[in-house]
Amino acid sequence: MPKYKLTYFNFTARAEPIRFLLSYLNEDFEENRFEREQWPTIKPSMPFGQVPVLEVDGKLLNQSVAICRYLAKKASLAGEDEWESLLIDIAVDNIFEIRQDIMKNFHEPDGEVKIKKKELLVKETIPFYIERFEKIVSENGGYFVNGKLSWADLYFVSILDHIKVVTNVDMVDGCTNLSKLKQTVLNIPQIQSWIAKRPGPIF
Amino acid sequence: MPKYKLTYFNFTARAEPIRFLLSYLNEDFEENRFEREQWPTIKPSMPFGQVPVLEVDGKLLNQSVAICRYLAKKASLAGEDEWESLLIDIAVDNIFEIRQDIMKNFHEPDGEVKIKKKELLVKETIPFYIERFEKIVSENGGYFVNGKLSWADLYFVSILDHIKVVTNVDMVDGCTNLSKLKQTVLNIPQIQSWIAKRPGPIF
Missing domain, CATH: 3.40.30.10 (Glutaredoxin)
Structure with missing residues (x-):
């Protein structure tokens, strides 16, 4: 069972x-x-x-x-000590934050408000987060934290398709490090x- | 230093x-x-x-x-084992969720949208969470998790004044268990x- x-x-x-x-x-x-x-x-x-x-x-x-x-x-993907766990938690919460913004917009009942806010989201907010994620992963050896796989990486990759369907934005498009990270996670058997x-x- | x-x-x-x-x-x-x-x-x-x-x-x-x-x-407020830590994390995320809803509304730039959504928030969403929080604390010996103080309790009490200023809602008003919990935390030296x-x- x-x-x-x-x-x-x-x-x-x-x-x-x-x-x-x-x-x-x-x-x-x-x-x-x-x-x-x-x-x-x-x-x-x-x-x-x-x-x-x-x-x-x-x-x-x-x-x-x-x-x-x-x-x-x-x-064993949640950090080897409390400091590493903290860095992973921060990474996840940053990813979760932009995901929440996207979904709040998706569920906005007022059509006019939704369209106006979606433009801001796609043109400014999402790129702002992508830029930072790409930099973090480039500085951490291809992962979100300390050069090794954590649940922040799995979390990020697991929602990429979903975000693309909802926003039409591919969050790894044109980002060398995020694209590589996506492949790394998708290659896990x-x-x-x-x-x-x-x-x-x-x- | x-x-x-x-x-x-x-x-x-x-x-x-x-x-x-x-x-x-x-x-x-x-x-x-x-x-x-x-x-x-x-x-x-x-x-x-x-x-x-x-x-x-x-x-x-x-x-x-x-x-x-x-x-x-x-x-030592984050749980004695992984299961307890999970229950504390869930409690905190439930509290954080209603807090986020309140602050999204507070920062809503469109005045008309803000007023309309605030009404729903104050009349339905906040009471929905309060009712559940009161039940959880009543079933857990006066705390959010397992009858003992955790950071979920500190987190909850630390934002009560803030929520009251923003929404005019006192989240412990009329709730025996939440009121007691507030006092318990405020009595910590x-x-x-x-x-x-x-x-x-x-x-």
């Missing part, structure tokens, strides 16, 4: 970093994937009305970044195997 | 959880407080153009939650002493 049961929509988005980490760990996790029209009936049973939710030993856990950190510790078999559309 | 130098506006807001934790640790930290009109000249030198930034041994660190987690580990001496307005 799998120890982990992941409840999320039948697409990548916010669950994909968790799926990357579970795959990296070679965990045989169960997926409770649902379609958009099922969400209203599922939402009330989720803590804080959100997904992804990971069920571990019967306990329902929300907050994807916290879940990823927990799994990353098991995978467990990630390759996950991507080859994963069901559902990329979103 | 203090090991820590904290750069932030001359008010509470996003820096206060860090100040609570540094105070809890009895750290003699240096504060680089500035006024709103100085921000445009400081902003470009900050990683990702944001504050608070904590300088540790000459390294500039952004992302307040990651910084708090690092300090919380030093204070280091926190009492910090609040008695802290400069700058509450915001």
Whole structure:
């Protein structure tokens, strides 16, 4: 019986970093994937009305970044000491921050506001973050932190397709170091195997 | 010489959880407080153009939650095992999430959009989170996690005044368990002493 049961929509988005980490760990996790029209009936049973939710030993856990950190510790991808863990946490929170900005815009109900803010996002905010990410990875031997693979790298690569679908921006386009990092992560056998078999559309 | 130098506006807001934790640790930290009109000249030198930034041994660190987690580990407030750390991280991210929603609304440049969304926030979103926080603390012996003080409790209490100023909502009002938790944290001698001496307005 799998120890982990992941409840999320039948697409990548916010669950994909968790799926990357579970795959990296070679965990045989169960997926409770649902379609958009099922969400209203599922939402009330989720803590804080959100997904992804990971069920571990019967306990329902929300907050994807916290879940990823927990799994990353098991995978020895969360830093060798407290200082390194801090640098990894900062990198993840920087990535999470721009992801949140993008998704807030995507879910903006007012069409006019959405278009206006999306322009600012695509022209200024996203490039601002990309420039900094590229510099950080160039200064850290091809990874976000200290020249070695961490869950910040997995987190970043796991959301690239999603961001491209939502914004039409390829965050590694024209960035030598980010492009290489993407390839490094996609070359990890467990990630390759996950991507080859994963069901559902990329979103 | 203090090991820590904290750069932030001359008010509470996003820096206060860090100040609570540094105070809890009895750290003699240096504060680089500035006024709103100085921000445009400081902003470009900050990683990702944001504050608070904590300088540790000459390294500039952004992302307040990651910084708090690092300090919380030093204070033994970050969980006794990985499962407990996960539950604390989830609690903090839930608190951070509603805080972010509140601040996104506060910084909304379109006055009409701001008012419309604030109503939804105050009438629905904030009460939704408060109800869950009160239940969690009631089920966990007066704390957010496992019946003992963690940095989730310090984080929560450190932002209450700020949220009240911004939204006019007292998040512990009418909530027996949250009110008690607030008092528990405010009774910690280091926190009492910090609040008695802290400069700058509450915001």
